[in-house]
Amino acid sequence: MTALPLxxxxxxxxxxxxxxxxxxxxxxxxxxxxxxxxxxxxxxxVVLAAVVGVLGPTITLLPLGALRxxxxxxxxxxxxxxxxxxxxxxxxxxxxxxEASAYLREVAAAKAAPQVAKGRxxxxxxxxxxxxxxxxxxxxxxxxxxxxxxNQRNLGAAVIGxxxxxxxxxxxxxxxxxPLAKVPENAMKFAVGIILTSFGSFWGAEGAGVTWPGGDAAxxxxxxxxxxxxxxxxxxxxxxxxxxxxxxxxxxxxxVTG
Amino acid sequence: MLRAxxxxxxxxxxxxxxxxxxxxxxxxxxxxxxxxxxxxxxxxAWWLVPLAAFAALAWSLYRATASRS
Numbered sequence: 669m670t671a672l673p674l675x676x677x678x679x680x681x682x683x684x685x686x687x688x689x690x691x692x693x694x695x696x697x698x699x700x701x702x703x704x705x706x707x708x709x710x711x712x713x714v715v716l717a718a719v720v721g722v723l724g725p726t727i728t729l730l731p732l733g734a735l736r737x738x739x740x741x742x743x744x745x746x747x748x749x750x751x752x753x754x755x756x757x758x759x760x761x762x763x764x765x766x767e768a769s770a771y772l773r774e775v776a777a778a779k780a781a782p783q784v785a786k787g788r789x790x791x792x793x794x795x796x797x798x799x800x801x802x803x804x805x806x807x808x809x810x811x812x813x814x815x816x817x818x819n820q821r822n823l824g825a826a827v828i829g830x831x832x833x834x835x836x837x838x839x840x841x842x843x844x845x846x847p848l849a850k851v852p853e854n855a856m857k858f859a860v861g862i863i864l865t866s867f868g869s870f871w872g873a874e875g876a877g878v879t880w881p882g883g884d885a886a887x888x889x890x891x892x893x894x895x896x897x898x899x900x901x902x903x904x905x906x907x908x909x910x911x912x913x914x915x916x917x918x919x920x921x922x923x924v925t926g
Numbered sequence: 927m928l929r930a931x932x933x934x935x936x937x938x939x940x941x942x943x944x945x946x947x948x949x950x951x952x953x954x955x956x957x958x959x960x961x962x963x964x965x966x967x968x969x970x971a972w973w974l975v976p977l978a979a980f981a982a983l984a985w986s987l988y989r990a991t992a993s994r995s
Contacts, residue, residue, distance in 0.1 A: 737957065742942065744953045744975070748983050749944035752990070755983075761991050807941065865979055872957050873975040877964030880972050890976065897980050901987060908991060 671825040674816060677867075678829030681812045681860045684853060685805040686837035688770075692801030694841060695774030700783075700794035707789055708798030716806040720814065720827075727818045733875050739815045740872020746811070747864025751898055754858035759905035809834075812864075819871055862898060866891045946989070952982035 697705040727735060756762035774797070781793040789795045809830050817826030870880065870887055880886035943950045956978030963969040 737961070740975075741954055741957055744979055745942065745944075745950045748949050748953070748979060748986075749946075751983060752945065752949070752986055755987060756990055759991075868953075869975045869979055872953075873960055873972055876957050876961035876975075878960055878970050878972045878975075886972070893976070894979075898983070901984060905987060905991060 671822060674820055674822060674825045675829035675832070677863055678812055678816055678826045679833045680856060681863070682809045682830040682833035683837055684856045684860060685808045686834050687853060689802050689805035690837055690841040691771050692774060692805075693798050694845070695771055695778055696794045696797040696801075698845070699775050699778040700781075700797075701791040704789050704791035704794035705798040708795040708800075709802050711795075712799045712802035712806060715803060716810055719807070719810050723810075724814055724818070724823055727814060728821075728823070733877075735875070736819060736871040737875025739819055740868045740870070740875050742811075742868070743815055743864050744868030744872055747861050747866075747868050750857050750861030751865060754854050754861055755898065755901055755905060757854050758858065758902050761905060816867070819867075858898070862891065862894050866894045869894075946986045948989075949982045949986050952978050952985075 693705060693709060696708070727739075730738075753762065778793065778797065783790075784792045786792045786795075813826045813830045814823070817823035820826070866887060870890055874880065882889075953975070956975050960971050960974045963971045963974070
């Protein structure tokens, strides 16, 4: 994989996580207090940087075969999780992750919570809300950056893809001062799930000792095949939509096949 | 201390394994079988992991939707 596809893959995967983190940060900042929110965000970023600083170089020390086996297994499991959620949401079997309603829920909870100061943090609720949101979503970003970056022996390109995603989402969020509800998050999650599953299967099998027909070019077949199989699962599940969503033009029908 | 360890473990379980642990078991088993075939029987079973992934996803989706309907 050259640097550009790696950057693009990591960009899309990390953008989804950044959108979810942005929703939480906006809810904390706009309803509580920006200073404590930024403190929470900064603390989470320090923890994430430490994780990258420790794990990134450590994983690089592993032999490539073992690295691909472990990382392939993790990526395939992770990717299948994403696909499972995205397919269930696209077919109406699970509610879509709606950033607008998630934002409203966070705002309601933030307004109800009392203001408590601890140490240099004047609003502990805003701090912890922002810290947890950025840390949890950031860990997924770190996971993707390290696995893709180390496997391709190009951690720098993966970091660039993630950084661009975070900057683009943050700048857009600051500009509109609202959660990015119009982004087709489920379709993005579906696409990333396909990529993670494809690369996970490819690297995992390679780490297990398999030689793929065509070498790296096999990925050009694996990715579309995974996409076609997943789209056929979407078609299959749409036939068995739960009774509650039948007859409704809900957003749950959007997002994957359009 | 025990509570903290439990919640730490629960977080990583949820982070890596997610909603359906069967999927993780099937993927790991498929990789193990692939390694066995490659190193013991000298068979390059490149098709095994993707097939196992498709089967695991189909089964997981079926279980998730069957329990809701």
